[in-house]
Amino acid sequence: MTSSTESWHRVNYATPRSFGTTLKANLKETFFPDDPFHQFKNEPVSCRFLKWTQYFVPISEWLPKYSFELFKYDLLAGITIASLAIPQGISYAKLANIPPIIGLYSSFVPPLIYAVFGSSKHLAVGTVAACSLLIAATIEEKVSANDNMPLYLSLVFTATLFAGLVQTSLGLLRLGILVDFLSHSTITGFMGGTAIIICLQQLKGMLGLKHFTTHTDVVSVLRAIFQNRKEWKWESAVVGIIFLIFLQFTRFVKNKKPKLFWVSAIAPMVTIIVGCLFAYFSHADKHDIQIVGHLSKGINPSSIHLLNFDPTYISAPIKAGVITAMISLAEGIAIGRSFAIIRNEQIDGNKEMIAIGLMNIFGSFASCYLTTGPFSRTAVNFNAGCKTAMSNVVMSICMMLTLLFLAPLFSYTPLVSLSAIIMSAMLGLIDYDKAYHLFKTDKFDFCICMTAFFGVSLISMDIGLMLSVGLALIRALLYVARPTTCKLGNIPETALYRDVEQYPGAHGNPGILILKLGSPIYFANCNYIRERILRWIRDEHSLSNSKGNEIEYLLLELGGITSIDITGVETLLEIRRCVEAKGIMMILVNPRLGVLEKLMVTKSIDTVGKEYVFLTIEDAIDACKFSLKCSDQ
């Protein structure tokens, strides 16, 4: 390679893009990364209208193509998830301290709405344990369910409305980005913690306790259980344990033979039916085994008149609504996505938010409380071979028939069998393997997970969640505050320059220090980058001193830096001034588009000198060697 400047590659100093152009590009990347409207481009107007309708109301896309062949699959899947929906509906409603019938209502209207607006083919709609408990814990702070059930219930519906509104607006504003900040590690820890506290709470039902605490943390719950030792009922406990063993056994069967998933899917229904029969024939209520009690026939009544915006209480439903909106979105979208990936389809997160939001808004008008796409039910739906959202419609029709004709039969359900169903479901949510995997592979992720787990189980659900999200944010901010810098060296017999720590054989050029800076250069890391570069120079000096040659050039490889702010630009100039005082020239290599534009807009490029900016490390080193040779002569 020659040292003549003509063979060097040219850095492109095109005029920086206008503010409008970059703003548009940035907004698109931030809010429309998946470019959802790409299919509408270059289409005639009529066609475009059709595509818009298909985009916003997915049912209009798949229903016309729907065939009886597909329906056979969806019918089977729909009946399977309905058999899961009935026991779970009743159980989780008890967890939210609301009448069990609300749980059944909640599996009727929302699935219909989702079938119209939802884009996932596998998501099965239903209530979830964590959100049920969270709603109860938040609203109990203001109103006790035992003291004033009508008011409590109206606040639950209001919380559902708020959750729906939050979800819909997040979707419309394309703020799916917010849900992305709930990481897998947080969700794993949160689910585990929630499972623990919900299991412990079920000891109330298992032991037939009448008095209990409204707190959710482990310490309060254990204290409540042991302080009420006199209320313990052995009959109840025995029945509960038998049910639990049965449910866990079916889960064990499913894990051994995944094809037998339906065994564990219908097990809760079997538990309920056996429980009802047992309670009916043994007059269980006289043997200290509590039952659900009266369930009236009929489909969902309207609940619009129940929505309560009284300023005295409004803070509780708002808080419950916002937190559960985020959690249920995170769960619903994550699950929809993971099954879509298996089938290699794509889910638009923001569109899903709108669908989930609408189903909660309409749900709150029709005596339903918060629903989303729970993991267990969606997995069953998927395994049962569902092909479209029609399986939700089938489930919905099954629920309607149940509500119209069968509801009173479930009034004999013993509470203890509900507790067994919940406990069994929760035991499956504690993901030991995932936690162990995190521990083995990424200690920081493990800490985030454990913060959620212990925060939820020892303090409260919302605080645990926030601590964990906070820790994850700190990790992201730490990344920005401490970008990696490394020294590059030449890998022998090649023209490659790589991290000398990663490729120990790589060696430097005498008199030249090459550093690769990490992205971004922002206000938060400017001091760090300056100090770190000065330290590299110091370290290199103490190395060189023994060898007897001084650093004359500092090459900063900027190829990895995608963003820089004003403080960052000032810092580059400061570094230049600092090293210049030590007799070292600063050279920039391969600045990326955003960085070069910022350097040009601030006119810093003139301070640095365009002749000190190169496109490749080789060119820069060539130039340095050339000039070193000249000064030697």
Add this chain to the structure above:
Amino acid sequence: MTSSTESWHRVNYATPRSFGTTLKANLKETFFPDDPFHQFKNEPVSCRFLKWTQYFVPISEWLPKYSFELFKYDLLAGITIASLAIPQGISYAKLANIPPIIGLYSSFVPPLIYAVFGSSKHLAVGTVAACSLLIAATIEEKVSANDNMPLYLSLVFTATLFAGLVQTSLGLLRLGILVDFLSHSTITGFMGGTAIIICLQQLKGMLGLKHFTTHTDVVSVLRAIFQNRKEWKWESAVVGIIFLIFLQFTRFVKNKKPKLFWVSAIAPMVTIIVGCLFAYFSHADKHDIQIVGHLSKGINPSSIHLLNFDPTYISAPIKAGVITAMISLAEGIAIGRSFAIIRNEQIDGNKEMIAIGLMNIFGSFASCYLTTGPFSRTAVNFNAGCKTAMSNVVMSICMMLTLLFLAPLFSYTPLVSLSAIIMSAMLGLIDYDKAYHLFKTDKFDFCICMTAFFGVSLISMDIGLMLSVGLALIRALLYVARPTTCKLGNIPETALYRDVEQYPGAHGNPGILILKLGSPIYFANCNYIRERILRWIRDEHSLSNSKGNEIEYLLLELGGITSIDITGVETLLEIRRCVEAKGIMMILVNPRLGVLEKLMVTKSIDTVGKEYVFLTIEDAIDACKFSLKCSDQ
């Protein structure tokens, strides 16, 4: 270049570093980026002890070498800053609603402490307007200075103690990183907003008002001024305007001829002296011009017994202490650093925090309130030619003499001349040029600046500051949530691959899509990266379709990625699965140390296949072409 695999460069699959090693490296980068103890390495024990002392008590390093030659410079600088300290001390104490004498006390003890522990040679210690007002605004929320001065004063000392404790602990815990999150843009906006509200507040003194508001926002202050129109005193206003014009004129002189900096440095002292003489001879108090009133002789009394930890009030001093601690650290360290850079010296931010913290802790024991290194005084000190922290000692001695002998003379100082001094100082803090520069070069930085400015001037100082810091954090988080990805192309006649947007001449290879991913791959951007890559493939497909060749290889250039978490690793595998279903092979190029280690620890490297990881794009493309050719045959 041949296609034989032997000529390809090898990726280094060395065993990942142990958790201990990486943890130690990360902790060092996070908390000790400047490696402050490097000088102690390889030293004998006795020498090390000496160096430790010199490190923690810098005076022990420079005092033994101190000479009369240096002292001449420091004496001059010390007297100059003392002449600024007296008027500023009295003025800012009025701003904090505390007796003026406290302002003088605060320029006696803290400079002595700083001279012992501080490492900056140019920093001049003193009180600052913004923190004075912030302390007053926060403590007035609990106790009114007019109603209960002793209690108010005790809370001010307590706030100072808390500020000192916060600062010292931040320094000891090496949490200088927190102060880095106050960006230049935030500080510019905050200073501007504070200057506006302080100027408006001085209209009270200028117009000789007796009734005023304790709120600091522009609207409340303007309302207070115009509602009390009957109290306006024209005599006071005339005197004030004359002083203000004089002070602004000296500032103008300094800006024109920087060598005449001393004119503007002693102008406040001249204003005070002229004001005193004028008030004394014209019996100003009888002409409706208010004076400072009695100032007693004697140096700082102890204030340990005044520290007040009464739980009723404790929240106010804690809040004031924490916020002012951060602001005064940001100001003190930034200023120390900028002058150190001019002289090409280095300042250890964490050590400075300890020094500033100690000076506030001891200050709070000796009737001083919050001090730091204000910009104006430090600039004067620097310009007056100070050589070491001895100039602070000289200032301190001047203040002692003033307190012992001259204090009563200042009791005739008219309040209006204090207002003129404060207004003049504040007008200099509004940095129009900087704001304009931000507007021109970085709109986001400009928004951060304006948020601080309008937040402070229209809402309150603490809320304005927090909003601005929040916005800056959102920018940092947005960076993490939306890392730039770009398509690389081959620059004709070279072996270089660069961003096709930046180098429009660069063209792709048929059948191969090369993407450079931005750093980091974290939970917050996993969905984005997946969707974005699928969109690149879609876009490329619609381009290729017209040309008639399909993508067969997806090359991900990871050279810019320095960090990846577990969710990120899972996402890479998901992407692989997604593109594989489309018949595309995923190839990784140049994974950096941290990324490769994570891939190896999670065993994902085996899923990806080591044969699909290359060290350079060229190697990867060679391999792709080779395999394309084979499949063609």
